[in-house]
Amino acid sequence: MAIIVHKYGGTSMGSTERIKNVARRVAKWHAAGHQVVVVPSAMSGETNRLIGLAREISAIPDPRELDMIAATGEQASSGLLALALQAEGVDARSYAGWQVPIHTDSSFTKARITAIDDARIKADLDAGRVVVVTGFQGVDDQGNITTLGRGGSDTSAVAVAAALNAQECLIYTDVDGVYTTDPRVVAEARRLHVVSFEEMLEMASLGSKVLQIRSVEFAGKYRVPLRVLSSLTDPNIPLEQEMQSGTLITFEEDAQMESAIVSGIAFTRDEAKITLLAVPDRPGVAFSILGPVADANIDIDMIVQNQSVSGHTDFSFTVNRNDFAKVVKLMHDTIVPAVGAREMVADENVAKVSIVGIGMRSHAGIASLMFKTLADENINIQMISTSEIKTSVLIQDKYMELAVRALHKAFDLETAPT
Amino acid sequence: MAIIVHKYGGTSMGSTERIKNVARRVAKWHAAGHQVVVVPSAMSGETNRLIGLAREISAIPDPRELDMIAATGEQASSGLLALALQAEGVDARSYAGWQVPIHTDSSFTKARITAIDDARIKADLDAGRVVVVTGFQGVDDQGNITTLGRGGSDTSAVAVAAALNAQECLIYTDVDGVYTTDPRVVAEARRLHVVSFEEMLEMASLGSKVLQIRSVEFAGKYRVPLRVLSSLTDPNIPLEQEMQSGTLITFEEDAQMESAIVSGIAFTRDEAKITLLAVPDRPGVAFSILGPVADANIDIDMIVQNQSVSGHTDFSFTVNRNDFAKVVKLMHDTIVPAVGAREMVADENVAKVSIVGIGMRSHAGIASLMFKTLADENINIQMISTSEIKTSVLIQDKYMELAVRALHKAFDLETAPT
Numbered sequence: 001m002a003i004i005v006h007k008y009g010g011t012s013m014g015s016t017e018r019i020k021n022v023a024r025r026v027a028k029w030h031a032a033g034h035q036v037v038v039v040p041s042a043m044s045g046e047t048n049r050l051i052g053l054a055r056e057i058s059a060i061p062d063p064r065e066l067d068m069i070a071a072t073g074e075q076a077s078s079g080l081l082a083l084a085l086q087a088e089g090v091d092a093r094s095y096a097g098w099q100v101p102i103h104t105d106s107s108f109t110k111a112r113i114t115a116i117d118d119a120r121i122k123a124d125l126d127a128g129r130v131v132v133v134t135g136f137q138g139v140d141d142q143g144n145i146t147t148l149g150r151g152g153s154d155t156s157a158v159a160v161a162a163a164l165n166a167q168e169c170l171i172y173t174d175v176d177g178v179y180t181t182d183p184r185v186v187a188e189a190r191r192l193h194v195v196s197f198e199e200m201l202e203m204a205s206l207g208s209k210v211l212q213i214r215s216v217e218f219a220g221k222y223r224v225p226l227r228v229l230s231s232l233t234d235p236n237i238p239l240e241q242e243m244q245s246g247t248l249i250t251f252e253e254d255a256q257m258e259s260a261i262v263s264g265i266a267f268t269r270d271e272a273k274i275t276l277l278a279v280p281d282r283p284g285v286a287f288s289i290l291g292p293v294a295d296a297n298i299d300i301d302m303i304v305q306n307q308s309v310s311g312h313t314d315f316s317f318t319v320n321r322n323d324f325a326k327v328v329k330l331m332h333d334t335i336v337p338a339v340g341a342r343e344m345v346a347d348e349n350v351a352k353v354s355i356v357g358i359g360m361r362s363h364a365g366i367a368s369l370m371f372k373t374l375a376d377e378n379i380n381i382q383m384i385s386t387s388e389i390k391t392s393v394l395i396q397d398k399y400m401e402l403a404v405r406a407l408h409k410a411f412d413l414e415t416a417p418t
Numbered sequence: 419m420a421i422i423v424h425k426y427g428g429t430s431m432g433s434t435e436r437i438k439n440v441a442r443r444v445a446k447w448h449a450a451g452h453q454v455v456v457v458p459s460a461m462s463g464e465t466n467r468l469i470g471l472a473r474e475i476s477a478i479p480d481p482r483e484l485d486m487i488a489a490t491g492e493q494a495s496s497g498l499l500a501l502a503l504q505a506e507g508v509d510a511r512s513y514a515g516w517q518v519p520i521h522t523d524s525s526f527t528k529a530r531i532t533a534i535d536d537a538r539i540k541a542d543l544d545a546g547r548v549v550v551v552t553g554f555q556g557v558d559d560q561g562n563i564t565t566l567g568r569g570g571s572d573t574s575a576v577a578v579a580a581a582l583n584a585q586e587c588l589i590y591t592d593v594d595g596v597y598t599t600d601p602r603v604v605a606e607a608r609r610l611h612v613v614s615f616e617e618m619l620e621m622a623s624l625g626s627k628v629l630q631i632r633s634v635e636f637a638g639k640y641r642v643p644l645r646v647l648s649s650l651t652d653p654n655i656p657l658e659q660e661m662q663s664g665t666l667i668t669f670e671e672d673a674q675m676e677s678a679i680v681s682g683i684a685f686t687r688d689e690a691k692i693t694l695l696a697v698p699d700r701p702g703v704a705f706s707i708l709g710p711v712a713d714a715n716i717d718i719d720m721i722v723q724n725q726s727v728s729g730h731t732d733f734s735f736t737v738n739r740n741d742f743a744k745v746v747k748l749m750h751d752t753i754v755p756a757v758g759a760r761e762m763v764a765d766e767n768v769a770k771v772s773i774v775g776i777g778m779r780s781h782a783g784i785a786s787l788m789f790k791t792l793a794d795e796n797i798n799i800q801m802i803s804t805s806e807i808k809t810s811v812l813i814q815d816k817y818m819e820l821a822v823r824a825l826h827k828a829f830d831l832e833t834a835p836t
Contacts, residue, residue, distance in 0.1 A: 016474040054498060057505060058501045063502070065497040065511075068497035068500070069493070073490075075486060075490050076487045076490045077484075078470055079472070080475055080483075080487060083475045083476045083479050083487075084476070086477045086480055086483070094483060096486070096563070247712075
């Protein structure tokens with residue numbers, strides 16, 4: 001039978017009762033003859049509690065020590081899950097990242113996995129055990145504990161699945177799959193049975209938040225089939241039914257069951273826009289403006305530069321709203337005088353709405369339908385950015401829900417494709 | 419300058435404010451030029467919380483997984499202390515047991531330290547760092563996390579001190595030293611400036627509870643000078659004053675500053691007595707009675723067998739009160755019929771009171787003074803047991819405080835020896 005990796009988030013591990021439910025679900029898979037590796041997150045709230053203690057002591061805690069502290073949450077939850085599996089009559093053993101070992105680089109609090117030794121896990125699987133591996137953490141060359149950053153347990157699970165050549169990596173979470181858009185905004189939002197890895201990548205980075213984006217990249221790189229499904233169903237539902245639930249994220253384009261051109265509508269309010277008006281246009285102006293922003297470790301998302309008119313150009317870009325104040329100060333103090341812009345306009349009240357779909361590659365006119373739909377609703381587009389499989393627009397944030405609902409309807413996402 | 423090991427208990431580490439106080443104290447030692455290794459316990463309540471979670475899942479949790487869970491408490495507190503030291507401007511780094519490594523056997527939940535690799539600690543000390551090492555835990559030959567059992571952080575500290583050939587191991591706790599007896603029972607109880615390792619061993623095993631007994635054994639074996647002192651004083655008191663505070667536990671007999679014959683009065687209510695009356699006396703009778711008790715993993719403390727009268731003997735022994743019901747059942751069901759005793763008398767209402775003093779070795783008449791003192795108070799002695807440096811009596815428990823106060827006065831413990 002196949003090797004299957006299960007990943008459970010903090011909510012699924014949120015109490016001893018829930019941990020027992022996880023154990024019942026895993027025991028069902030084990031009883032069906034699968035070799036199961038489980039990667040749990042810390043119990044919900046635990047990581048925040050630990051980091052909160054660290055911040056009470058130090059406003060900017062040393063990342064090495066922060067990882068030492070934060071990694072304990074998953075170690076405890078993994079031990080508890082192993083106990084719960086044993087209580088279900090399943091032979092189980094838990095391992096911390098360093099015990100596997102899961103090798104990482106030394107970028108504390110945001111380490112990257114470099115290699116996973118599969119010998120210990122395989123020996124246990126072959127001995128009939130369920131193996132519990134702590135999510136979120138690893139060990140560097142010097143034997144220091146590292147963590148992968150928030151949501152890193154998804155990445156751990158995918159990496160373990162890749163190392164073991166697992167048949168599927170099941171990400172159990174508190175939603176039952178990936179939707180065409182957020183059901184809280186569009187009541188008719190529909191669960192996708194299959195979504196391509198590229199689409200998922202765009203939807204995750206655009207704020208769908210179902211999966212950590214690095215885990216999706218990892219899955220793509222190692223071609224690990226991922227399934228997002230609910231941990232809130234009865235753990236004893238038939239295995240066949242569970243295997244068809246949720247959303248499968250596939251890297252095989254021709255295996256796609258659904259032929260929609262647009263798969264979903266993503267949106268976010270996390271952006272803020274800065275525009276420099278009438279910048280004297282000369283070679284290197286973009287670098288003069290954005291180089292210092294990058295140097296300050298601030299990620300830039302959308303960038304638009306208009307055609308130069310009489311030697312002057314307008315230059316706009318967006319950053320995460322958390323970085324807004326910092327960027328405004330940087331522009332005002334340094335960049336605006338340096339590049340000789342006439343004026344700066346800064347706007348936090350913006351939202352980004354995107355249509356995502358692998359079918360956009362081969363279909364013309366998709367962007368036009370998007371622009372027409374927004375025009376019909378009298379929504380002004382401030383910026384446009386496109387890639388092969390998505391088109392994003394920046395609009396005034398008060399129109400965000402209206403835009404999402406209109407687009408969901410215009411692209412006929414409420415009905416499943418035939 | 420010398421290597422000094424500090425150990426802080428759970429109360430001293432009980433909040434981030436207290437952890438900051440610990441850091442201030444350690445920083446003071448470091449600033450004076452000492453090389454300092456700190457061994458902290460988990461934050462108070464944390465180990466109980468973790469074990470409580472494990473017990474919610476499994477009544478008898480797998481010891482390997484229990485250690486995996488319980489060890490996280492010290493890992494978190496060690497990281498927090500390293501952060502607090504850094505906040506004091508001290509370069510500091512924390513290590514979990516497996517990172518040092520502290521090698522142990524595989525007796526999960528009660529492992530014994532077999533070796534400590536000092537290379538990593540020494541390299542950090544030589545680089546001017548304070549090193550924080552998790553108490554309570556180690557790693558076995560197979561790379562499993564082990565714990566040393568309750569109070570094991572004391573043992574960790576002493577073992578680290580032994581491995582580093584430290585000048586002194588300072589056990590910071592919520593009492594300010596070892597007293598002639600419990601000040602809650604005898605108001606005149608006096609702090610001992612120096613106590614011999616053998617006396618401390620007897621006082622710890624008799625229930626003084628200041629130090630875990632295994633840590634004292636360890637200190638004796640490796641001749642590590644131990645000092646018990648308060649973590650509740652102002653962390654900024656002058657170093658000279660702090661170095662003279664508390665109680666020094668020494669293994670050098672001639673270095674002893676105090677010449678008292680009796681150093682302290684220990685007592686405990688944790689015992690219960692079983693007496694088998696009129697047991698037919700024949701070779702092997704003691705083994706017939708106590709062998710099955712030992713087989714049931716029950717520790718026996720005092721044992722008294724009287725002179726045989728007309729072929730019959732009375733046989734008494736004491737066990738921990740927690741084991742009382744189990745032993746009574748074992749006696750009643752099996753042993754009494756097997757050895758042909760006429761009757762069993764079981765009594766929980768007993769207390770053990772002991773006088774402890776290394777001077778007893780060379781002074782006669784000490785036990786007599788004890789018996790006379792108790793007789794003067796009309797306290798009946800039920801059992802007597804003696805060793806080279808202590809004499810213990812079992813009495814009815816309601817007389818315990820009276821006995822302790824009378825003995826404290828009779829041996830003149832309220833005044834310091836000259």
